[in-house]
Amino acid sequence: MVDAVRAYCLLARTWTRAAAQYPASLAMLTLSQLVITGMDAVVILIVFQHTSSYAGFSLPEVMFLYGTSGVSFAIANSTIGTVDQLGQHIRAGTFDAILLRPVPALVQVAADQFSPRRLGKLVQAVVVLWVALATLDVDWTASRIALVPVMIVSGVFIFGAIWVLGATYQFFAVEAAEAMNAATYGGNFVTQYPLSILSRDAIRALTWVIPLAFVNWLPALYILDQPDPLGLPTPVQFASPLVALVLCLIAALVWRAGVRRYRSTGS
Amino acid sequence: METVIELVDVAKTFTRRHRRPGSLRRTRTNVPAVNGLSFTVAAGEVVGYLGPNGAGKSTTVKMLTGILVPSSGRIRVAGLEPSRQRSTLARRVGAVFGQRTTLWWDLPLRDSFQLIRHLYRLDPARYACNLDQLVELLGLGELLDVPVRQLSLGQRMRGDLAAALLHDPAILYLDEPTIGLDVVSKSAIRQFLLDRNRTQGTTILLTTHDLGDVERLCDRVMVIDHGRLAFDGSLEALRALVPVPRLLVVDLAAAGPPMAGVEVIRVDGPRQWVTIPAGSSAAALTARLMAGYDVRDLSVEEPSIEDVVHRLYAGHAGAARTS
């Protein structure tokens, strides 16, 4: 495990150094990423032009949801997001070269084309979160303060696991790669808003099937002292780390199965 | 000499699903790519692995490297089982695929090598030493800062070879390494491989269609056809076993009947194909023809690997039928 992380860091550093050869281009790409991903925040601002309370949430509260989801998503995207290029690797035949090397395939695919430009999304999410935390009207008890970083870190692992699960699907159906965007980018998009805007069934699906509700919504209910539309017991709002752990284990097993299948059927 | 590669009764069957035109259902067919393959390779050998397309050569190499898992049978490479101990084995093995590169397309050569250094966890001193040596031997000095996608085929091949040898593997697999290269590049690469084998004792398994590669490099030749080993021995033994004659292609001044006193197997207008009998020289035959006919041009056609293999397999099948 430690070897894998070490290998990842070394690979990422080499890619970063290569990208840093063109600092102007890198800066511009990061900036444009920042602006493009920041559009979602602009949309929320436009929504709040027409109302001061959205589904029972104030602007700082929605910005809190946006910021926490955005930070988790951006970190997961930067570190493991390229896993969705798996289909390209298989089609180009480069996955064989990956299997030829003494480093786990997942590490290689995740570190591939590592570029600091994805941090553009992180910067704007951090800015929004900062502003939200400054303007939020919350009774900051110790448990609430502690829950914020716990929730963000768990969110990183939940998004990461969803990415890997979606990518593994490409072992079986290479052309359906775009469909997994619904779970990853769609997952980020939906968790920017209070999940109570969805139908009851949709919220249940996002709690028990694809556990995106644990990324920021459920812990946020505790922090913002808002009622749970599903009426779940309070301990659930602290379950994010556990859910992240279980999901990562599932993702690791499914990925292993995917690689096994590739190695027994060829490409 | 110790055995470094061992295959015992290895088989690999692929299940292909395809749709028959006109029907909606998908039928499954089992395609045996490799069937009952057994051979051993000793340390330091340079072995040519020949066979027509689709014979199972790439499948064999993929199973030897652990990329593919065999359906049945046993494989041991450097004492390890490729399908179970792929990572450990990867450190002892290097591979070059002629048709695809193992380098990173958008990065300069230097960065590709850096990535490989981190992937194989080479210590800085050893890496620097190997890199310098390989760069000098393969003439990569000016190419280190060029992105791989801008390299010519020959340059990229040399880059791939350097990448495969950076970690001092004991075994090297080469899949069509000289395909598409010009004569000078082919010669340079062959010389490099020969030297490598002599100085470092690297075991080399070479898959190729190029008879020139085989003649220059290989002491031993294995022929695989339809997933089975059809021949295992030296190149001379193969030629002796399956005598496929060379042909003299003669362009006469005008079309006419087949020339007398020689075995003409084909006539096409003024061009005639004449068999050069085994053991006799093309020169003598040429002199005779030029004395008797108005010859405008000639060339010699070597039998291709395919011709040799097809003859071999037909011979085998014939022998199997009679025994």
Next chain:
Amino acid sequence: MRLYLAVARASVRRHVTYRAAAFAGAFANIVFGLIRAYVLIALFQTKPEIGGYDVAAAVTFCFLTQGLIGPIAVFSGGLPEVAQRFRSGDIALDLYRPADFQGWLLATDLGRAVPDFCYRSIPPLLAGALVFELRLPDSPALWLAVPVTAVLAVVVSFALRYLVMLAATLLHDERGVSSVATILALFFSGIMIPLTLFPAWLRPIAELSPWAATIQVPADIFLGRYHGFALVAVLAGQVIWALALLGLGRVLTARVRRRVVVQGG
């Protein structure tokens, strides 16, 4: 003219084979459409009508616009395959064909858009109709106007992408130019939120922009916002943008053609 029809037809045939990928894309579009719909429904619970839209119109808008992303392709920067040919120098062959360069590419793009309308525009509408109540065109004139506005939208989008590609070539900066283009398209086309919900000072600028003519205008026609003279005026607006941008494209093409001759690609 027959030549361009043939080019378009060949393009249709090529893109029909990408069915599986198109449906995967449509799936993602449906999911995003559903989420955007719920976002707007929650907004309309505070006010039943905003900017001339009611809930049904807003929800329909979400599925319409998601369905248009594929065929209108206004976020794909600037004709990536052609830009690649500029980089490799193969473009010289295209520029010297005995056919109009821009016309050729337009025909190809229309051919690409036609199968996309089937594979990517219809599924989101069907999915939306299953879950919500949608606002559909209520008069034959509107149903006739829909394909017209859709085709015009593709032409305007093509003209924009063509300009982006030429600008990128002339400025030697593909990523920069296409980033800027993507940002403008995302913001002004109405894809993220209907332009009718924009604040009052920004709304007129946005609605008159060429990007609005690619997504917002066809959507609004479908939703029945324009009738009679207003409908003709808005279609004319699309035509004007198409002609203006295509014209500008021709001027720049001459510039690029000269550059290719001088530098050799």
